[in-house]
Amino acid sequence: MKKTAKNILFFVILALLLVLPGTMMTSKFMERNHLANGKNGVHAKLACEHKNSLDVIVIGDSESYTSVSPMQIWKDYGFTTYAAGQPGAKLTESKSVLRTALKNQKPKVVMLETNNLFRFEAKKNETQDFISRKIYKSLPLLKEHNVWKSPFMELRGKTFKGFSISTKVKPYKGGDYMVRTSKRMKIEQTNIDTLHDIEEMCRENGAQLVLYSAPSPKNYNYKKHNALVALSKKEGLKYVDLNMKLDELNIDWSKDTRDKGDHLNCSGAEKTTAYIGKYLVKNFNLGFTQDRTTALRWDKLLNNYDKRFDKAKFKVEENKNNKEVAFLSKLKDFYK
Amino acid sequence: MAYNTNTYFVLFLPAAMILYQLTPKKYRFMSLLAASIAFFMIISRQLIYWALITTAITYFGGICIEDIFGKAKLQISDAKAKGIEIDKKGIKKAAEKKASHVVKLAIVGVVAILAGLKYTNFTIEIINSVFKSSDLHALKILVPIGISFYSMQAIGYLLDVYWKRIEAERNILKLLLFMIFFPTLMEGPICRWTDVNEQLFEGKPITGDSFVQGFIRIVWGLFKRMLIADRLNTAVNIFYKPTNSYNGLMMFIAMLATTIQLYMEFSGTIDIVIGSARIFNIKLPENFRQPFFAKSAAEFWRRWHISLGTWFKNYIFYPVSTSHIMKKWNKFGRKHAGKYVTTVVTSAIALFPVWMLNGLWHGPKVPYIMYGVYYFVILLLEVMLEPAGEKFWNSLRFDINGKFVSAFRMVRTWVIILVGEVLFRAETLGQFATMMKNMFRGPWDGGFFAGRILEVGLDIGDFAVVLLGMFVVFAVDVRLEKNPEMFENIPKLPTARRWVIYYALIMSIVIFGAYGVGYQPADLIYAGF
Numbered sequence: 114m115k116k117t118a119k120n121i122l123f124f125v126i127l128a129l130l131l132v133l134p135g136t137m138m139t140s141k142f143m144e145r146n147h148l149a150n151g152k153n154g155v156h157a158k159l160a161c162e163h164k165n166s167l168d169v170i171v172i173g174d175s176e177s178y179t180s181v182s183p184m185q186i187w188k189d190y191g192f193t194t195y196a197a198g199q200p201g202a203k204l205t206e207s208k209s210v211l212r213t214a215l216k217n218q219k220p221k222v223v224m225l226e227t228n229n230l231f232r233f234e235a236k237k238n239e240t241q242d243f244i245s246r247k248i249y250k251s252l253p254l255l256k257e258h259n260v261w262k263s264p265f266m267e268l269r270g271k272t273f274k275g276f277s278i279s280t281k282v283k284p285y286k287g288g289d290y291m292v293r294t295s296k297r298m299k300i301e302q303t304n305i306d307t308l309h310d311i312e313e314m315c316r317e318n319g320a321q322l323v324l325y326s327a328p329s330p331k332n333y334n335y336k337k338h339n340a341l342v343a344l345s346k347k348e349g350l351k352y353v354d355l356n357m358k359l360d361e362l363n364i365d366w367s368k369d370t371r372d373k374g375d376h377l378n379c380s381g382a383e384k385t386t387a388y389i390g391k392y393l394v395k396n397f398n399l400g401f402t403q404d405r406t407t408a409l410r411w412d413k414l415l416n417n418y419d420k421r422f423d424k425a426k427f428k429v430e431e432n433k434n435n436k437e438v439a440f441l442s443k444l445k446d447f448y449k
Numbered sequence: 450m451a452y453n454t455n456t457y458f459v460l461f462l463p464a465a466m467i468l469y470q471l472t473p474k475k476y477r478f479m480s481l482l483a484a485s486i487a488f489f490m491i492i493s494r495q496l497i498y499w500a501l502i503t504t505a506i507t508y509f510g511g512i513c514i515e516d517i518f519g520k521a522k523l524q525i526s527d528a529k530a531k532g533i534e535i536d537k538k539g540i541k542k543a544a545e546k547k548a549s550h551v552v553k554l555a556i557v558g559v560v561a562i563l564a565g566l567k568y569t570n571f572t573i574e575i576i577n578s579v580f581k582s583s584d585l586h587a588l589k590i591l592v593p594i595g596i597s598f599y600s601m602q603a604i605g606y607l608l609d610v611y612w613k614r615i616e617a618e619r620n621i622l623k624l625l626l627f628m629i630f631f632p633t634l635m636e637g638p639i640c641r642w643t644d645v646n647e648q649l650f651e652g653k654p655i656t657g658d659s660f661v662q663g664f665i666r667i668v669w670g671l672f673k674r675m676l677i678a679d680r681l682n683t684a685v686n687i688f689y690k691p692t693n694s695y696n697g698l699m700m701f702i703a704m705l706a707t708t709i710q711l712y713m714e715f716s717g718t719i720d721i722v723i724g725s726a727r728i729f730n731i732k733l734p735e736n737f738r739q740p741f742f743a744k745s746a747a748e749f750w751r752r753w754h755i756s757l758g759t760w761f762k763n764y765i766f767y768p769v770s771t772s773h774i775m776k777k778w779n780k781f782g783r784k785h786a787g788k789y790v791t792t793v794v795t796s797a798i799a800l801f802p803v804w805m806l807n808g809l810w811h812g813p814k815v816p817y818i819m820y821g822v823y824y825f826v827i828l829l830l831e832v833m834l835e836p837a838g839e840k841f842w843n844s845l846r847f848d849i850n851g852k853f854v855s856a857f858r859m860v861r862t863w864v865i866i867l868v869g870e871v872l873f874r875a876e877t878l879g880q881f882a883t884m885m886k887n888m889f890r891g892p893w894d895g896g897f898f899a900g901r902i903l904e905v906g907l908d909i910g911d912f913a914v915v916l917l918g919m920f921v922v923f924a925v926d927v928r929l930e931k932n933p934e935m936f937e938n939i940p941k942l943p944t945a946r947r948w949v950i951y952y953a954l955i956m957s958i959v960i961f962g963a964y965g966v967g968y969q970p971a972d973l974i975y976a977g978f
Contacts, residue, residue: 120657123948130956153965244455249965258960262910372904 135253138260148260152199152206155275156213159197166407167218168399169194170320171275172211173226174202179376180226180327180355183274184418185383186390187411191401196275198226203234204307211311215318222397223320224389225311227341227352228332230304273418278379280428285366285374290330291338291356298336300344312348321397325353327385328364330374353392355385362388368433379422380429450491452635452721453674461488462725465631469729470655477652478626481729488631489594496593497629499566503559503596504625507603510555511610511617511624517548518613552611556604563600566592571813595634597810601760602628606642608764615642623650632725636718638736638756641763645731653730661940663728668954669925669936670720675962676918678713682963683906685710689874696887699895702902703884708870709919712740715754738933739926744858746827746865757810761803770799789836796832800825811873816881820873827865914961 140160143149149157169192171181177198186194197210207229214220249256271277315322324345326333333356345352355362362384366374369381377385393399402408450456465484472480489497521544528535573585606627609615618624626649633640653659687693688703695703716737726733736755743749750758769775775795782791808821842849868885875881895901903909929935939947 116657119944123951126948127952127955130952131959238454238456240460241454241456244459245965248455248459255959256965258962258965261960262908 131252131254135255135257138253138257143257143260148257148263152202153257153259155197155199155210158275159195159210159214160217162195162217163407163410164217165219166193166404167195167214167220168192168402169222169224169393170211170214170218170220171196171198171224171226172202172207172214173198173224174207174229174232175200175376176228176327176329176332177224177226178272178275178277179279179371179378180382180385181224181389182276182379182382182386184276184411184415184422185386186393188415188419189387190390190394190399191408192393192399193402193407193411194274198275201232202229203232204229204304204311205234205237208307208311208314211314215314215320219318220320221399222323222393223311223315224323224325225308227324227326227337228329230300230308230341230344231298231332231337232304233301234303234307271417271421273414276382278421278425279371279376279382280425280432281371281378282368282429282432283371283373284368284433285330285370287330287374290333290374291335291359294335295339296336297339297343298334300340305344308344308348312350321351323351323353323396325389326356328355328359328362328369328377328381330366331372332375351396353389355388358388368429378429379425383422383426450488452632452718452725453671461491462728466655466728472652474652474654478623478650481630481649482622482626485626485629485631485634488634489629492635493591493593496591499562499593499596500599500629501625503562503600503603504621504628506555506558507606507628508618508621508624510551510558510607512619513551513555514548514607514610515617517544517551520544548611552607555607559600559603559607563596566590566596568809568813574813595629598633598635598637598639599628601639601757601810602641605639605760605764609642615646618642618646626650630726632722633733636715636722637754638719638722638734639760640734640756641759644734648731651730655728655730658940659730660728662937663724663726665939665951665954666724666727666936667721668724668951668958670717670722670724671958671962672918672954673713673717673720673922675958675964677915677922678710678717680907680911680915680963681706681710681713685874687905689876689880691876691880694883694887695895695901696890697893697895698897699901700884700888702897704867704871704888707874708867709915711870711874712737713922735933739930741863741866742859742926742930743862744855745831745862746824747831749862749866750824750828757807761807765803765806766799769802770795775799793829793833797829800828804828815878816872816875819878819881820869823869823872827869911963918961 138148140149140157143154143157144161149155149161169186171177171194175198178196181194181196183194183196186192195214197214199206199210202210207225211223312322324341326338326341333354338354338357341352341354344350364381364384369377369384371378402411450461461484465480468480468484469477486497489500521540524540525535525537569590570587573587577585606615606624610617618627623646627640627642627646630640630645630649685703685706688695688706719736723733723735734756738752738755740749740753743752775798778798779791779795782794786794804821804825805818806821807824808818811817811820839849842854847854871884872881875884902912907915925935932938939950942950
């Protein structure tokens with residue numbers, strides 16, 4: 114009898130340890146305490162955005178949130194955008210982010226950065242997935258278990274509606290990477306199926322889906338361009354390949370990339386954002402937000418953004434001329 | 450459904466436990482068999498027929514061998530009872546010959562299935578590369594799960610029956626369970642019949658003790674896998690990406706990460722396997738015994754993948770080194786070439802098939818075969834240099850068993866292991882050679898201090914967890930070295946201490962485990978062999 118009681122007590126304590134911290138981990142709590150970081154953080158951050166306050170949502174992997182600065186679009190055109198990409202996101206993960214966003218938002222446009230259409234994703238085991246979802250739902254601690262990383266992530270600095278200002282410069286020296294060819298890269302059927310789900314979600318919520326490719330010599334080539342042109346035609350979607358507009362954008366690979374052509378830094382992002390903002394205004398019914406409270410909040414954030422961005426641009430020039438960066442300053446830069 | 454998936458822990462294992470417990474004692478082995486068949490079929494579907502064929506060959510082979518010996522024995526005892534003079538030696542010899550034909554035939558059958566399924570395409574590849582004019586096409590062959598493991602068990606069983614170490618099993622269902630018992634199916638340990646036969650069929654109920662013993666072992670395995678192996682998996686995959694190149698210190702870190710990841714993945718999975726079986730009151734043999742405390746490559750292989758090493762020792766090394774021809778050579782060698790030369794030659798002849806087969810067993814890949822060759826050369830060198838080494842240390846007046854020499858030998862063994870694991874993990878020999886060369890290419894830090902270490906998919910937090918996790922594993926390994934029964938003794942600790950251990954392990958996995966968004970659990974590496 115005593116042994117049984119002891120066993121029950123053991124499991125009760127274990128259940129409390131697993132359940133109690135989870136009850137506190139609401140999106141608001143996570144966002145307020147700067148715990149919404151890492152790949153999962155975007156879900157909590159989106160959930161904390163004011164209801165129906167976003168006009169455009171950008172999804173994808175790291176190529177997305179390094180190529181669109183929502184604050185710059187706000188400053189130039191007055192509509193609200195959120196860069197809801199995740200590092201190394203697979204297309205199903207982007208779909209899940211969109212699902213979170215659409216719970217609270219009614220965006221007019223959803224932009225999908227296309228890099229993760231080429232990311233291989235093994236077919237998911239449905240039973241496994243179902244169990245995971247159930248576990249995560251009943252035990253939020255497990256879903257948000259990476260919050261312990263927040264002190265490390267927090268050091269990386271503030272993000273502005275998903276966009277973080279990177280001042281790193283590591284030039285790309287590989288030359289022209291969009292060499293014309295008639296060949297076409299294969300897009301896996303599992304990814305096409307997921308794209309169909311995303312299209313369906315957008316349709317149901319009255320949003321228009323646009324595909325776009327951010328400039329990235331490491332991730333794009335003409336074969337991919339051909340595949341994406343064909344796919345967008347087949348699906349009846351608008352597609353913008355910024356890799357084909359490098360001259361128009363005035364991309365300078367000696368200073369606009371933070372990692373040898375994988376991602377853009379803030380200098381590169383400023384150029385792509387300017388183009389995307391113009392493109393959105395031209396093609397969709399997007400204009401100044403009428404909601405005064407939203408405008409006030411965004412203006413306040415813009416103030417902060419502008420100050421940082423001006424400093425950042427100066428830093429980019431400085432870094433461009435600094436070939437050798439010592440470990441400590443590099444590390445500092447990584448986390449700033 | 451691998452052992453580290455939620456399907457296994459949430460659905461499969463509890464279902465198997467309930468089925469087992471509800472079955473009457475006499476038939477409990479049948480419920481284990483049903484669970485094992487289900488496990489096999491979930492992963493390999495209808496390919497189970499290959500396991501059934503191998504089991505049938507093993508079953509009939511074993512019975513046939515035993516019957517041959519039985520008949521000969523009966524013939525002799527009948528003649529003795531009737532007082533008839535017969536040629537006992539002749540009858541025994543004839544039976545021996547007949548049984549040897551049967552055992553060879555059965556082993557050929559088992560090996561033919563294994564080789565046919567696993568090595569046909571590799572052979573085609575070699576033929577195509579040797580004969581440039583040949584244009585053989587690779588075949589689409591599906592390999593059933595665990596074939597390398599259950600085939601080894603089948604061969605061991607047949608030889609044990611032939612050598613009269615065990616009696617042949619008369620119930621084919623029991624033999625089938627021995628072959629495909631679900632915890633051992635994917636990564637071993639490769640069991641001998643005598644290791645498990647009584648426990649598998651005894652039908653002992655699951656008790657509170659067996660559950661706790663099994664549970665703690667499973668949690669420990671998950672700790673190793675989820676905190677360290679799954680986390681390092683991201684970095685190791687990046688290190689070995691053909692388009693990436695690392696040098697100097699970064700390459701050394703790649704080497705360390707490869708070895709640690711493999712150890713944590715394999716030994717962690719084996720902990721889950723042993724724990725799963727322990728829940729059913731079945732104690733499987735250990736497969737690891739603190740391998741990084743080994744002072745030589747030979748000792749390392751007595752501590753790493755023990756069941757594979759033991760299998761090769763029992764069924765290849767001993768039969769070769771005690772064969773008629775080797776005995777003759779030993780006699781001749783000692784007389785004409787001296788003890789040293791005889792020992793070296795004997796070792797070379799006995800070790801060569803062991804390590805060639807060891808390499809091949811891991812799979813149809815050139816680096817695996819070279820991995821076997823690598824250890825053959827290293828072990829032979831150890832045999833050859835042992836007397837010189839002793840002389841060397843004695844001349845310096847160092848105690849050969851003292852701390853300094855032991856530490857030196859341990860570090861030397863680590864170097865051997867590290868190089869070996871890179872060879873094991875490399876996709877091609879070319880990649881291995883490049884990686885080794887790059888380690889000595891400048892700049893010496895390979896960009897480590899310029900932040901390249903943070904470009905392998907892990908951040909500082911991840912590295913901190915890996916280091917802390919390794920420290921815990923090291924501390925536990927030190928304890929296990931002194932007290933191998935440590936895990937069995939945990940439930941006997943005072944309640945408070947015991948609960949702290951349980952909660953600490955569970956919560957560290959829950960919080961610091963590399964799972965969920967952004968992590969890709971490491972595949973069960975040995976399940977692919």
